Amino acid sequence: MKNNSFKSGFVSIVGRPNVGKSTLLNRILGEKIVAVSDKPQTTRTAIRGILSDDSSQIVFVDTPGIHTAKSRINQAMVDAAYNAISGIDLLVLVIDATAKPDDDFVRKITTKAACPVFLVLNKIDLVEPKERLLEIIAAFAGLYEFSEIIPLSAQSGSNVEHLVDLVRQRLPLGIQYFPEDILTDQPEKVICAELIREKVFRLTNEEVPYGTAVVVEAFKERDNGVIAISAMILVEREGQKGIIIGKKGAMLKKIGEQARKDIERLLGTRIFLELYVKVQERWTERTAVLRELGYE
Ligand SMILES: Nc1nc2c(ncn2[C@@H]2O[C@H](COP(=O)(O)OP(=O)(O)OP(=O)(O)O)[C@@H](O)[C@H]2O)c(=O)[nH]1
Ligand SMILES: [Mg+2]
Known part of the structure; x- marks a missing residue:
């Protein structure tokens, strides 16, 4: 039996294709369980990755990149991503810090969120000069009341542990949903x-x-x-x-x-x-x- 200060929750990772959502999940878990490639629309389904310790369990959900879908499979992918936005405890919205800021997209996603939202600025290893990051943070901070804005590099791992700490702090008290020794609920x-x-x-x-x-x-x-x-x-x-x-x-x-x-x-x-x-x-x-x- 876990003590009654145990925290747990569901945390969806969403964003445009190719921003590094799956790289981030693998990095958080320390194992590769989801596909990563340099091509957009690599992820096709929502896949859960579970991070457990003695006092908490975070169930991360990696999702397909949200894009304008033309084919049926792409429609199913985008639906899977939107479905993962509801009924969760925390939303992690990932953007590529090197890409042109897409304010409309950020507004669209945040209006759908009924929980706190963390904004992750990924790929900071590629941002030069570093002062540029402060400008990006300031621009996004004006768009929405993000609970946190976290610059990181999913690829190098820089600042990823900080993200996990902040997520853990936000989790509600709750039960252990999955056995502590599994990385994913997928077979x-x-x-x-x-x-x-x-x-x-x-x-x-x-x-x-x-x-x-x-x-x-x-x-x-x-x-x-x-x-x-x-x-x-x-x-x-x-x-x-x-x-x-x-x-x-x-x-x-x-x-x-x-x-x-x-x-x-x-x-x-x-x-x-x-x-x-x-x-x-x-x-x-x-x-x-x-x-x-x-x-x-
Ligand atoms: N330089 C750099 N590249 C990164 C970083 N994170 C991810 N990438 C690269 O970005 C590309 C896309 O990564 P994915 O993790 O597949 O992106 P995704 O958001 O899951 O993409 P979809 O599944 O298509 O929506 C890959 O080539 C990664 O190696 C980072 O922090 N820095
Ligand atoms: Mg992916």
Whole structure:
């Protein structure tokens, strides 16, 4: 039983695509559980990352970047981000400190928030001269009564611990929602699929990453302790299949090697990873498939 000063709460991380929300979640947890890439719209679903200690539990929710969605899958992504704004204890709105200030967006999000809002100015490692930060802070402070404005670098980790301390201070008294030894409420299969999909996002270009989904179909521990994972990479067209497989299978091999390293680190055990590619035309527009994949 936890003592009655235990604090807990749900904290959503929202913002435009590519501002570093997922990088921030991974940094806070000290483990990679969500996909990060230099391409926008990497994150497709809301994924919870849980930070526990003796006196608190913070349930962070990473969300897809909010953008003008054209396709059905993108609409589902943006819906997932907006859904994560309600029913929470604290909202962390992340902006890219190097980007042109988007006041309309900040106003739009803050009007939807029914809880305290922290503004995180990310990527401060890229801001020069440093005095520029004070100007940015002053400009945003005039837009909304943010509970805190925190400049940080999710990539280097600079000031991230300070953010976590401030979040912890704001949490209401509450129960422990999840066991203290889990990093996420997602099944291992889902996180493995996410890490494989990240490699596709990093290693392929143009429309290919956006036409790709990954499903882990088998996850079995063998007698020797090795976990055998079999995953399907879904694409929309034969041409995309060719790119994912690559010359003599070179691309698929690279995706597999890089994903295996991440998954082994996360699971703390050796894995055997088998990947195959399947074409499913226009899956990004088909509700039934999107639902099956957990995107709707
Ligand atoms: N220089 C620098 N780059 C960063 C920082 N944080 C994130 N990035 C980079 O920004 C890019 C986008 O990072 P993500 O974490 O995938 O961004 P996101 O907001 O989750 O993006 P979506 O999921 O597409 O909405 C990646 O190339 C990161 O390496 C930072 O503090 N400094
Ligand atoms: Mg993301």
